[in-house]
Amino acid sequence: MAQVSVRDLDISFGALKVLQKLNVTADDGEFLVLLGPSGCGKSTLLNAIAGLLDINGGQIFIGGKNVTWEEPKDRGIGMVFQSYALYPQMSVEKNLSFGLQVAGVKRDEIAARVARASEILQIQPLLKRKPANLSGGQRQRVAIGRALVRDVDVFLFDEPLSNLDAKLRSDLRVEIKRLHQRLKNTMIYVTHDQIEAMTLADRIAIMRDGVIQQLADPHTIYNKPVNLFVAGFIGSPTMNFLDGKLSGSGFALGDTSVTLNGYEFSSSPAVETEAVLGVRPEHIFVGGDAEKMPFRVQSEIDLVEPMGSETVGWSKVGGQSIKFRTSSDIHLATGQKITLGFDPARGSVFDTASGKRL
């Protein structure tokens, strides 16, 4: 079984400590996504798991075996890189079989594995071509194939879709998800794209400055972010953050007060704590739908952003700017008086000082 487990990992480049005492485990067959802004250490972590980077402390286990000192080839991993990293002078077929030839696999075994991989990825017509004669999407498929032929238990993806255009990216994203459903391998996938993370992952590890902020399934990450960073990083348009104070069972917001009935506090904060109420734009309703919501407020539209499938409107609540998402069928005009409503129980309350969820 191929569980990947990283224990107390330390990595530093000179004086710069990139990762410190980092612990994370990807279960057998799990699709784990490492998500974070650039420079958060996610690629460093992946390279360390692959054995392409010297670590300063800690251990790495793959399939129950301590591989901390093993060479990449002995770790039972296949890796896909952002820049494809296909060997330019070799045909697609040679690219796929190179690793197997080096490992001394028998010729008919190589042919069988290449045939199987190219069938799964539908690259049979490309086998005789050189990488230079392939499109970006085809190249990345070959790169995935190179990991596939190795018959390994763990796949590592380092931003595999970042070099592709938007359409190809969403196509290949679906293909990777299918591949995972079919092969049921353990996959660890690095990206800075939250859509990729949300759509592909069984669990997401959101990283910042070398520290995992939250490790949970996409639903939890989206609905119950543990801190302001996670709340702001996930979701587009981003979550609304309203500054205020906790007051009894409510949240004082300028001249209005939001009752927090039904909100599950993870701790019992002191009254009068400075806090931030986070509400997702898609959880705010206008007009008739707003009437059913526990919290309602009269306001005026400042700005309208039509996006085709939906419309983002900007307004104010308690003197603070707030954006909301509605169907594009609802007509909104700047200056229009509207009723906004949301359910505070679906929101998130954070401590202003620590940024942590309350």
Place this chain on the structure above:
Amino acid sequence: MTATTMDTAVRTAEEPWGARPKRVTAGRVGLYAFLIISAIFFLIPVYVMVITSLKAMPEVLSSNILSLPQHPTVQPWIDAWLHACTGGDCSGLHPGFFNSVKITVPAVIVSIGISSLTGYALSFWNYRGAGFFFGLLVFGAFVPYQVVIYPIILGLRTVHLFSTLGGIIVVHTIFGMPVLVLLFRNFYAGLPIELFKASRVDGSNFWQTFFYIMLPMSVPITVVALILQVTGIWNDFLFGVIFAGRPNWPMTVQLQNIVHTTQGVPSYDINMAATIEAAAVPLIIYFVSGRWFVRGIAAGAVKG
């Protein structure tokens, strides 16, 4: 009346439209005048060499230096190759040619082989002291040859390589390394590091990655190195005369001996023919692969 014809009718000559016209300016004229004069300046000696080598001696002495041969002959070329005398030995330039081949071919292969391997190791295998070692090598490019000649003589004598073919090959390899390693290291540093990582994940070791992945990608920079080394080693005089030993003297040393061996009037026709014969190899290499040279340098510049 259609819109198109109206546009054409309305457009006046003064109005800017389409591609900007190219004007002849004083600067352009000056530039081309300079280029043409420079070209003539550098081509005249070549012209004189060629026409003199095609004249017989009486005509060389009687005719103007720039005038075309009245009775063209290739005899000086044959004499230079087979019969010209160096001291008492009158077998022409051809033994020197084969000596030069014997020195150049192995020296070029060995120096490029070692340098590409060193450049590869320095750029991809980040071992301890790699930076220091590279700095030391590049420093070698700035050491004046003349200063180290005597120590090298002593060193080669100790290992019994002084005045041998092996000795001169070793010397050329050592002196070629600083620039070649710099060239190869920068070329490899420009390749995506993911290629190297991918080959490691695929399980290929130091040598397999070098021979199967990196070397086949180094064609452009290898051509640059090849031209630099062939030209440099073929044209070398100093190392050849010191380290090769008399039986292995390269063409350049023999040319110098032919030109300086005179009885009576110097044989200008033979001297010119011999000089062209000695210079032919680097010239041919450059004309055949010059296109690759520029391309390789450009690849290094963009990626390095």
